Amino acid sequence: MNTELEKYIQSTSSYFEEKYGAAPTLVAYAPGRINIIGEHTDYNLGLSMPAAINRWVIVCLRPRPDQNISVTSQNYHDKMEYTLGQDFTPGDSWEKYVYGCITIFNNQYNLNKGFEAVIWGNVPIGSGVSSSAAIEVALMNALRAAYAADMDDLTLVKMCQRVEHEYLKVNSGLLDQYASQFSREGKLMILDFNQLSSDYVDADMKDWAWILADTKVKRELAGSKYSERVRETADALQEVKSKDSSVQGFRDITEEHITLISDSVQQKRIRHLVLENQRVLQAAEALSQKNFEELGKLLTASHQSLRDDYEVSCPELDFLVDTALQLPYCAGSRMMGGGFGGCTISLVRKDAVHKFSNFLTDEYAREYDIVTELNNYQLVDGAGSYKI
Structure with a gap:
């Protein structure tokens, strides 16, 4: 133990x-x-x-x-x-x-x-x-x-x-x-x-580490936009099923099906879902090849999708991600969790974790007058x- x-x-x-x-x-x-x-x-x-x-x-x-x-x-x-x-x-x-x-x-x-x-x-x-x-x-x-x-x-x-x-x-x-x-x-x-x-x-990360930065913005998911997203994607699935009998569930939906969805917001929600599933498989491949630069790019693409298509980010999360991506020793960054607060996860070179943490802490305090907490978990x- x-x-x-x-x-x-x-x-x-x-x-x-x-x-x-x-x-x-x-x-x-x-x-x-x-x-x-x-x-x-x-x-x-x-x-x-x-x-x-x-x-x-x-x-x-x-x-x-x-x-x-x-x-x-x-x-x-x-x-x-x-x-x-x-x-x-x-x-x-x-x-x-x-x-x-x-x-x-x-x-x-x-x-x-x-x-x-x-x-x-x-x-x-x-x-x-x-x-x-x-x-x-x-x-x-x-x-x-x-x-x-x-x-x-x-x-x-x-x-x-x-x-x-x-x-x-x-x-x-x-x-x-x-x-x-x-x-x-x-x-x-x-x-x-x-x-x-x-x-x-x-998860042999070689010279890289996962660093979490807490926005200190607390979100309550109950009664929030979380349940709204569940409804939006469920409604979109029903519409696709009604127009293509080969679609039985979410995993049958491809990018080509997105145009069958009449609601533009629901189109964005499903696009995130389809591409995010692809990113998980691509991330597993990048890990197996120890291609951490590619893994970082996938993280950042995930954040952009969560921010723009799924719309579950918030200004504090976006600021931490954008600030992290300014640094040459950060390969990628994204919001993690339900959204509307919580933390970001960044892929950072181990020999630069201290510099990364200090820079992110200083910039976040300057912007929001909040002291973020950074963690490197086992x-x-x-x-x-x-x-x-």
């Missing part, structure tokens, strides 16, 4: 003992993720290239003999308590994730007893590295292990996705949960949402659990 993760599990277990007077009997953990390329493709059954990062959510849990549930957020110094079978309305957003996981699990596998749990995490919130999915996947792994549920990993991530749909009202795809559960250390995943399958490619294994 990762030594960083071991240290965090130990401190979270100690906090559990302090709060509940005894040691936990089970630990589960799930990482956040980055996504190299393939954005807004998951709910359209496309392709993406994610990997888990060395930031985690940890759940320490101990079953109780009664029907009471007590969950403490170590980060928020807050506690959520209720009794199984009684009405309960979750408050803050962290409670919605927790209550959603417990309720969906209970409906499927029938919790016969309650539990005590502590949740801690260091996945940055609202930065596009999927803190919400890490909470869901960690807690669902904890529940599966604690109650010996006959649940495979794919079922688990689909149940986590239901939490987003039913309790956060976000029509998200499976990218975040799948990457958090299935990632492998030192690998990038080529994830096919149409088949719900994944291949892995070695690629780690996906979620897991074990009994103590």
